[in-house]
Structure formats: structure tokens, C-alpha cells
Amino acid sequence: MKLTYSVKNAVTGLKTNKTRSFLTIFGIVIGITSIILVMSLGAGAQNFILSQVQGLGTKTVAVIPGREPKGPSDSAQLFSDSLKEKDLIELNKKQNVPNLSKVMPVVFGGETGLYESNTYRLTVFGGTELMSSIFDLEPEEGQFFTEDDVKARANVVVIGSKVKEELFGSSEAVGQKIRIKNLNLRVIGVLPKKGQVSFFNFDEIAMIPYTTAQEYIFGIKYFHRLIVEADSEKNIDNVAEDVRITLRNSHGITDPEKDDFFVQTQADLASRLGSITTALTLFLVAMASISLFVGGVGIMNIMLVSVTERTKEIGLRKSIGATNKDILTQFLIEATVLTVLGGFIGILIGTGLSFIIAQLLTKFAAIDWSFSFPWLGALLGLGVSATIGLVFGIYPAKKAAEKSPMEALRYE
Numbered sequence: 001m002k003l004t005y006s007v008k009n010a011v012t013g014l015k016t017n018k019t020r021s022f023l024t025i026f027g028i029v030i031g032i033t034s035i036i037l038v039m040s041l042g043a044g045a046q047n048f049i050l051s052q053v054q055g056l057g058t059k060t061v062a063v064i065p066g067r068e069p070k071g072p073s074d075s076a077q078l079f080s081d082s083l084k085e086k087d088l089i090e091l092n093k094k095q096n097v098p099n100l101s102k103v104m105p106v107v108f109g110g111e112t113g114l115y116e117s118n119t120y121r122l123t124v125f126g127g128t129e130l131m132s133s134i135f136d137l138e139p140e141e142g143q144f145f146t147e148d149d150v151k152a153r154a155n156v157v158v159i160g161s162k163v164k165e166e167l168f169g170s171s172e173a174v175g176q177k178i179r180i181k182n183l184n185l186r187v188i189g190v191l192p193k194k195g196q197v198s199f200f201n202f203d204e205i206a207m208i209p210y211t212t213a214q215e216y217i218f219g220i221k222y223f224h225r226l227i228v229e230a231d232s233e234k235n236i237d238n239v240a241e242d243v244r245i246t247l248r249n250s251h252g253i254t255d256p257e258k259d260d261f262f263v264q265t266q267a268d269l270a271s272r273l274g275s276i277t278t279a280l281t282l283f284l285v286a287m288a289s290i291s292l293f294v295g296g297v298g299i300m301n302i303m304l305v306s307v308t309e310r311t312k313e314i315g316l317r318k319s320i321g322a323t324n325k326d327i328l329t330q331f332l333i334e335a336t337v338l339t340v341l342g343g344f345i346g347i348l349i350g351t352g353l354s355f356i357i358a359q360l361l362t363k364f365a366a367i368d369w370s371f372s373f374p375w376l377g378a379l380l381g382l383g384v385s386a387t388i389g390l391v392f393g394i395y396p397a398k399k400a401a402e403k404s405p406m407e408a409l410r411y412e
Contacts (some may be wrong), residue, residue: 005087007333020077026386027295032346034288034379037378040354042281047370049273053333059101060134061231061265063247068262076211082260083221084253090250091228092198097242099235106225107213109309113159113167114179115205120166122159123205126213127227133228137202139189142174150209153216158189164202164207178205183216210327240265285377292384295342296392303335303396311403318405328401333394334385347378 012200066080083105090096095175112119131137132144133395145156150216157178176185183207194202214220230239247261248254307314314327351373358371 003259007337009102011337018156020302021338024298025295025338025345026373027291028087028296028339028342028385029295029349031288031290032343032385033350034291034382035285035375035384036347036350036374037353038281038284038288039374040350040372041357042277043372043374044369045352046274046277046281047372048278049277058383059230059236061228061230061236061243061263062157063243063263065261065351080260081220084221085221087247088223088226088249090246091226091243096246097228097239099239099242100228101231101294101333102130102134102227102229104128104227105210105223106227107218107220108200108224108271109211109218111180111206111217115167115176118167118169122163122180123200124217125205125207126210126217127199127207128210131207134227135202137191137194140192142187143191144189145207145209147285150211153211154182154209155185155212155216156208157185158191158207159187160201160203160205161193162201163206164190171218171233172293178206182210185212215268220317222390236265236267252272263291289384292388296339299335299338299395300392303393304399305401306334307331307396310400313405314325314400315405318403324401328402331342331397331400332390332393336389336395339385339389339392341383343382346385347381351378 004088010063063083065082088103094100104127109124110121111124113122123199125131129145129147137144139158142158144158145154148154149156157180157206159173159178161169167173167178167315168176173187174253176187178187181183185206191202191205191207208217208224228239228243230236243263244256244259248256253259293312299396317327354373355371358369
């Protein structure tokens with residue numbers, strides 16, 4: 001009964017001073033709103049990144065030239081030219097990688113596409129006819145290039161939907177020629193809208209045979225990536241290990257620490273990116289928590305003012321039998337009610353803002369962003385709010401409880 005009475009008394013006090021009560025919990029509201037917003041957007045970002053990574057296929061392994069970067073000083077290794085045609089030949093031998101289903105060399109780079117007076121900055125992506133099946137791409141107009149086109153270094157190109165829109169508008173693209181770095185390429189296919197997959201936006205891409213790209217666009221004799229597909233998901237680790245062994249033999253490497261390439265599965269990449277987004281989210285939550293501390297100080301300040309204003313009330317209650325514990329409990333409950341109320345409001349505002357941002361990103365930025373309600377963040381927010389009320393309310397409550405009844409009744 002005492003607890004119920006104290007809660008009712010605290011709520012009555014809050015209703016009596018609505019403006020002051022709201023201003024008191026404003027810091028808590030901001031802090032909890034920030035935490036909910038950061039955690040919801042962090043979860044949305046993680047889902048988005050993982051969906052993009054998994055869009056490349058769960059059976060694929062990327063072989064990247066250079067030593068795996070352990071820090072900023074190793075980033076130059078990513079531009080190594082260690083993957084060459086002989087590696088492709090070795091990987092295609094069944095005895096070297098028994099569970100390999102497909103392997104495709106990839107070269108890529110930014111170039112400008114030109115059609116009549118229209119120009120567009122696009123990504124030239126050189127591969128083989130296997131691109132269609134590996135990336136699950138089927139042209140909505142025309143067709144994909146063939147193995148013969150790859151062997152013949154044919155001047156053909158399959159363009160993304162954005163490239164078509166920027167260079168041709170509503171006109172027919174298939175059969176026309178676009179110019180990329182002094183090379184005329186005949187458009188043989190147009191891809192449907194697909195958006196971002198892994199690190200590539202397939203709407204802004206020009207796919208051509210890798211042999212054509214090496215010879216006429218980039219002037220190189222090595223690969224930027226090798227995309228390997230296992231025959232099943234359960235064999236993905238075996239394929240990754242067989243690829244490492246085959247490339248070490250091909251490169252004459254006996255010490256794995258001196259590998260001039262590294263193998264990355266989609267699971268590795270998803271795990272790594274997930275760890276990065278989690279760490280970033282926790283960092284932002286820690287930053288947002290600073291406002292909770294500031295809000296707690298505000299709670300303590302207002303509670304001290306409240307104790308002073310209600311000195312006579314404290315004296316009156318003590319004179320009719322209230323103990324120090326009753327007074328302490330009353331003021332602690334008032335502080336906790338204030339902070340928990342602020343926590344509820346913060347959760348509502350943070351959730352609403354997260355939902356609105358998810359809708360805006362989906363509608364205007366064409367990003368498949370899923371709204372995610374952070375249950376953990378909500379529970380954590382309420383728990384932190386209550387804790388702040390107890391921690392920052394204890395000093396004013398103790399000060400109220402220790403007041404002498406006689407002095408309190410004489411207070412003017």
C-alpha cells in the first residue's frame with residue numbers, strides 16, 4: 001500500500017508541475033531517443049550490408065591479390081598483380097579443386113561511357129559468360145555474351161539499367177554502340193534493375209568479356225579478383241583450402257605467412273562487416289549515453305529544489321508518523337517515475353524516427369532498408385532510466401529523509 005501510495009503521490013506531483021516535469025526529463029528523453037535511434041539504424045545497416053554480401057551467393061569464394069590487409073599500411077597490397085592466367089588454368093584442373101563448380105576472373109575499373117552527346121561515369125566489369133549464373137543476372141533486353149565472345153575479345157557489352165537510362169533515355173539501346181576509352185562496344189543486352197550487390201552496383205555497370213577489358217580498356221595481364229563457386233555450401237571451406245594450396249603451388253610459396261593473395265568466403269566477409277557495424281553501433285550508443293548522465297544531473301538538481309519546496313510537507317508527514325524510510329522511498333520513487341517516464345517517451349520518439357528514416361531510405365534512396373525495433377535497446381533504455389532515477393535521486397531523497405520534523409515544520 002505504501003508503495004502504491006508513493007507512486008500515486010509522485011504522479012500527482014508530476015501533474016501539478018507538468019512543464020517543470022517535462023523539462024526535467026528532457027535530457028533523459030534525448031538520451032534514450034538517441035540510443036533507440038542508433039541501435040535501430042545500426043541493426044538496419046547490418047541487415048542491409050549482410051543482404052548485399054549474401055546477394056553474391058552463399059557458395060562463392062573471392063580470391064583477392066596481395067596480402068590480406070591487417071592495417072592501413074597494407075592497403076597498397078590490394079593493388080597487387082599476383083593473380084594471372086596460369087592461376088586460372090590451375091584452378092580449373094579438377095584434381096586441384098575437386099569441389100569447384102565454376103571459376104571466373106574479374107577485372108574492373110571506373111570509365112566514362114559515351115553515346116552521341118551523352119556521357120555517363122560507369123563501372124567497366126570484365127568477366128566471362130559465367131557472370132550471368134554466378135550473379136543471377138538475366139538481361140531483360142537482348143542477351144549475355146558467350147564463351148566465344150570471351151575467346152575472340154569481342155567488342156560487345158551488356159549494360160545496367162541506369163547506364164541505359166543515362167545514355168539512351170527511352171530510345172532502344174540493343175544494337176547501338178557506346179564508346180568506352182576509344183573502344184566502340186556494341187550493346188547486346190540490358191540488365192533489369194538489381195541495385196547494389198556486394199561492392200558493385202549492377203545498375204551502373206558495363207559488363208564486357210574480361211579479355212576485351214584487359215586488352216583494350218585497362219591494358220593489364222592480371223586479374224583484380226577470381227570468383228570461385230563451390231558445388232555446394234557444405235564444401236565451401238574445402239574449396240577455400242584447396243584454392244589456397246593450388247595458388248601456393250602455382251606461385252612457389254612454401255610459407256603461408258608469405259601468401260601474395262587471400263581467400264575470402266561470403267561468411268567471412270559477412271562476419272567481418274557485422275563486427276564492424278556492431279562496434280560502430282556500440283560506440284555511438286556510448287556517445288549518446290553522455291546525455292543520460294547530463295539528464296541525471298538535471299534530475300538531481302530538480303529533486304533538490306523539490307525537497308526544499310516541500311520541507312513543510314516532509315515535517316507534517318513525519319509529525320503524523322512517517323519514518324525516514326517512508327520519506328526516502330517517496331522521493332526515490334518520484335525520481336524513478338520521472339526517469340522511467342522519460343525513458344518511455346524516448347523509446348516512442350526513437351522508434352518513430354527510426355521507422356520514418358527507414359521509409360524515406362526505401363522510398364527516396366531506393367535502398368532496401370528494413371525497419372528493426374531494438375527490443376534489447378528498449379529494455380536497456382528502461383533499465384538505464386530506472387537506474388539513473390535511483391542513482392541521482394538517492395542524495396535528494398536522503399537529504400529529505402534526514403530533515404528534523406520540528407525544523408521542517410518551522411521552515412518558511
